[in-house]
Amino acid sequence: MHFKWKYVPPTSDELRLAGELSEKLNMSPLLTQLLVKRGITTESAAKQFFKPQLADLINPFRMKDMDAAVDRLNDAMGRKERVLVYGDYDVDGCTAVALVYKFLQQFYSNIDYYIPDRYDEGYGISRKGLDYAHRTGVKLVIILDCGIKAVKEIAYAKSLGIDFIICDHHVPDEEMPPAVAILDPKRDDDPYPFKQLCGCGVGFKLMQAFAKNNGIPFSRLIPLLDFCAVSIAADMVPVVDENRILAFHGLKILNQNPSVGLKAIIDICGLSGRDISMSDIVFKIGPRINASGRMENGKESVDLLVEKDINEALRKAKHINEYNEQRKDIDKHMTEDANQIVSRLESQKHQSSIVLYDEHWKKGVIGIVASRLTEIYFRPTVVLTRDGDLATGSARSVMGFDIYSAIKSCRDLLINFGGHTYAAGLTLRWADIPTFRKRFQKYVEEHIQPEQTEAYLRIDAIIDFKDITKKLYNDLKRFSPFGPSNPKPVFCTLGVYDYGTSKVVGRSQEHIKLELVDSKSGVVVNGIAFGQSASARYIKSRRSFDIAYTIEDNVFKRNQVQLQIEDIRPRKSE
Template sequence: MNFKWNYTPPTAEQEHTAAELGEKLGINPILAGLLIRRGITTESAAKRFFRPQLADLINPFLMKDMDAAVDRLNDAMGHKERILVYGDYDVDGCTAVALVYKFLRQFYSNIDYYIPDRYDEGYGVSRKGIDFAKETGVRLIIILDCGIKAIEEIAYAKEQGIDFIICDHHVPDESMPPAVAILNPKRPDDSYPFKDLCGCGVGFKFMQAFAKNNNIPFSRLIPLLDFCAVSIAADLVPVVDENRILAFHGLKQLNQNPSLGLKAIIDICGLNGRELSMSDIIFKIGPRINASGRMENGKKSVDLLVEREYGMAFRQAKHIDEYNEQRKDVDRQMTEEANQIVARLESQKHQSSIVLYDEHWKKGVIGIVASRLTEIYFRPTVVLTRDENLATGSARSVAGFDVYAAIKSCRDLLLNFGGHTYAAGLTMKWSDVKEFRRRFQDYVETHIEPEQREAILDIDAVIDFKDITKKLHNDLKRFAPFGPGNTKPVFCTLDVYDFGTSKVVGREQEHIKLELVDSKSNNVMNGIAFGQSASARYIKSKRSFDIAYTIEDNVFKRGAVQLQIEDIRPTDES
C-alpha cells in the first residue's frame, strides 16, 4: 500500500512543554511529546495514564436504568426464577455471556446461557431463542451485545411472560424495545460519562452494580477482567478512559492468571511463556473465539470460556482451532473471488465505495472479507450473500467515515440493520440489492472527505537511530495497551541505508529482513517489512530512503529491539 505520510512537527512551545514534562516524569522528551499529542500535559494526568486504577472506574449506577436492572435481577434470584444469559455469536457477545454467566453462577444455580445460530436464527434476538426460553421455564433474559433494535421480538417475549434486561452498545433507533431495563451508554437520554464501552463492558458494569448492591467485594470481579480485555481488543473500541482501565487490568489478568478457557486458547496458539498484548488478542485469540460462530455455532465458544476443567477446555480449544483453520480457507477463497469481481468491474475502480454480492458466499465470513477489501482498496465496503429471498451482509469503513450513517440513509430498503461507525450488519430483500448499491454509493460519494479516500499513515515523531535506547523502548511499553484512540506510536527516521545484509525472506519471498544504518550514529538496527518485497531492489541499490515504523521486541533475541517497518519511501520523494 502506498501511504500518504502525515506529520506535523511540534511547535517550539510544545517542545518546551515536552522537555519540562519529560524531566518531571524521568522519560525522554520524545515520549513526553507523545503524551502531549494524546492531550496529557500534566504530571498527575501522565501518572494516571501510565498506572490506570480500578478505583477510577465510573460508578455503574450513573448508567440509565441500572437501578431497574439490578432490582429485576435481585427479584428474579429472590423468587428463584430461571434466568437465561443470551448474547451475540461474535467475540464481544461470547465474552459478555461468559462473564455474566460465570459471575452469577457463583451465587445462583437456576441459570443457563444461549447463543443464537448465525445460519438458522440470524443476528440478535430470535423467536426460536424466545421459544426455547419459554419451553425451559425462563422468566428473565439478560441479553448482551445485541437487542437494542429487537422491538417486535421483545414484545413477543413479554406476551410469553418473559422479561428482558438489555446490555448493548450499538446505536439505538428512535424507538426502543419494551424491556424492563435498557443499559446502553449510547442512549441519547443516558448521561453516563463514557460512551464507548463494548458489549462485554456493559455486562461488566451491570455485574459491578449487582455486586455493589449486594455487598459482594469488587475483588470477586477481577478474575473476569480478562474477558473485558479480549472483547475491547477484538471489537476495536477506543482504548481510552474506562476502556483503558478495563483493558490494562484485563491484560494483567490474562498474563498472570487467565480463565481456563482462555488459557487453553493461549496454549493452542503457542503464546504461552510470553507477554500477551492487544495484538495477540486481535490476531490469535479473538479469531479462534469468533471461528465457532462463523463456521458452526458460537455456543461452543462460550462452552469453552466457562469450562471449569482444563483437560476438557484444551480439547474444546483444539476443536475451535480446527474451525479457525476451516475459516481461513473459506476466507482466502472468498477474498480472492471478491478481488476478481472488483478487478472485473471497471466502474468499481472509480467509485467511492464497494458493494459486492454473491449468493454462494458463506454468511459467517463476509465480515472478514469486507474488512480485507476495505484495507486493500481503502473504501467503505459492503459484502452480501443470499439467504433464500433475503440478502444479509456486513459493512466495514475507512478511518473517519461513518458507515452506519450511510446504511441508515437506505433504511427504507432494509429489513434490519445495526452497528456503529466502522462496522455494521444489514438485511434486505435480494431484489433490492442493486438499488441499495446505487443509493449507498451516492451517499458515500456525497459525504466522504478527500483525505478519507487515501491510505494515511500518521507519524508521531521523527527520530534518529541513536534515540532508540533500551530505556526509551521500556518507557514506550508503558503507553500500552494500544488500540483505537491510543494507537501504537509510529516513528520516522530519514536518510537510512542498507547495512549490506538486508534480504528478502518468507515462503513466497514477500517480506524483507532489514539491517539498517543512518548517518547520525553507528547503530545497526534490525527491522522487518512484511509484504514489502517490491522495495528490495531499491534498498539494495545503496541509495538512501526514509522509513516509518513501530518499535517492537525482537522475539528471537531477548532484550533486543526490532523495527516493524510500516512503509518505505525513497528519500528524494520526501
C-alpha cells in the same frame, strides 16, 4: 502498498508542555511529546494514563436503568426464577455471556446461557431462542451485545411472561424495546459519561452494580477482566478512559492468571510464555473465539470460555482451532473472488464505496472479506450474500467515515440493520440490492472526504537510530494497551542504508529481514518489513531510503528491540 506520510511537527506550546513533563516524569521529551499529542499535559494526568486504577471506574449506577436492572435481577434470584444469559455470536457477545454467566453462577444455580445460530437464527434475538427460553421456564433474559432494536421480539417475549434486561452498545432507534431495563450508554437520554463501552463492558458494569448492591467485594470481579480485555481489543473500541482501565487490568489477568478457557486458547495459539498484547488478541485469540460462530455455532466458544477443566478446555480449543483453519481457507478464496469482481467492474474504480454480493458466499465470513476489501481499496465496503429471498451483509468503514449513518440513510430498503461507526450489519430483499447499492454509493460520495479514501500513515516523530535505546522502548511500553484512539506510535528515520546483510525471507519470499544503519551513527538496527519484498532490489542497491516503523521486542533475541517497518520510501533527492 505505499502510504502517504503525514507528519505534523509539534508546536512551540506542545514542545514547552512536553519539556515540563519530561522533567517531572524523568522521560524522554520525545515521548512526552506523544503524551501532549494525546491531550495529556499534566503530571497527574500522565500518572493516571500510565497507571490506570480500578478505583477510577465510573459508578455503574450512573448508567440509565441500572437501578431497575439490578432490582429485577435481585427479584429473579429471590424468587428462584430461571435466568438466561443470551448474547451475540461474535467475540464481544461470547465474552460478555461468559463473564456474566461465570460471575452469577458463583451465587445462583438456576441459570443458563444461549447463543443464536448465525445460519439458522441470524443476528440478535430470534423466535427460536425465545421459544427455547419459554420451554425451559426462563422468566428473565439478560441479553448482551444486541437487543437494542428488538422491539417486536421483546414484545413477543413479554407475551410469554419473559422479562428482558438489555446490555448493548449499538446505536438505538427512536423506538425502544419494551424491556425492564435498557443499559446502553449510546442512548440519547443516558447521562453515563463514557459512551464507548463494548458489549462485554456493559455486561461488566451490570455485574459491578449487582456486586455493589449486594455487598459482594469488587475483588470477586477482577478475575473476569481478561474477558473485558479480549472484547475491547477484538471489537476495536477506543482504548481510552474506562476502556483503558479495563483493558490494562484485563491484560494483567490474561498474562498472569487467565481463565481456563482463555488459557487453552493461548496454548493453542502458541502464545504461552510470551507477553500477550492487544495485537495478539486481535490477530490470534479473537479470530479463534469468532471461528465457531462463523463456521458452526458460537455457543461452542462460550462452552470453552466457561470451562473449568484444563484438559477439556484444551480439547475444545483444538476443535475451535480447526474451525479457524477452515475459516481461513474460505476467507482466502472469498477475498480472491471479491477482488476479481472489483477488478472486473471498471465502474467500481470510480466509486467512493464498494458494494458486492454473491449468493454462494458464506454468511459467517463476509465481515472478514469486507474488512479486507476496506484495507485494500480504502473505501467503505458492503459485502452481501443470499439467504432465501433476502440478502444479509456486513459493512466496514475507513477511518473517520460513519458507515452506520450511510446504511441508515437507506433504511426504507432495509428489513433490519444495526452497528456503529466502523462496522454494521444489514438485511434487505435480494431484489433490492441494485437500488441499495446506488443509494448507498450516492450517500458515501456526498459525505466522504478525499483523504479518507487514501492510504495515510501518520508519523508521530522523526528520530535517529541513536535515539532508540532500551529506556526509550521500556517507556514506550508504558503507553500500552494500544488500540483505536491510542495507536502504537509510528516513528520515521530518514536516510537509512542497508548494512549489507538484509535479505528476503518467508515461505513465498514476501518479507524482508533488514539490518540497517543511518548516516548519524554506527548503530546497526534490526527490522522486519512484512509483505514488502518489492523494495528489496532498491534496498540492496545501497542507496538511501526513509522508513516508517513501530518499535517492538525482538522475540528471538532477548533484551533487544527490532523495527516493524510499515513503509519504505526511496529518498526524494535520489
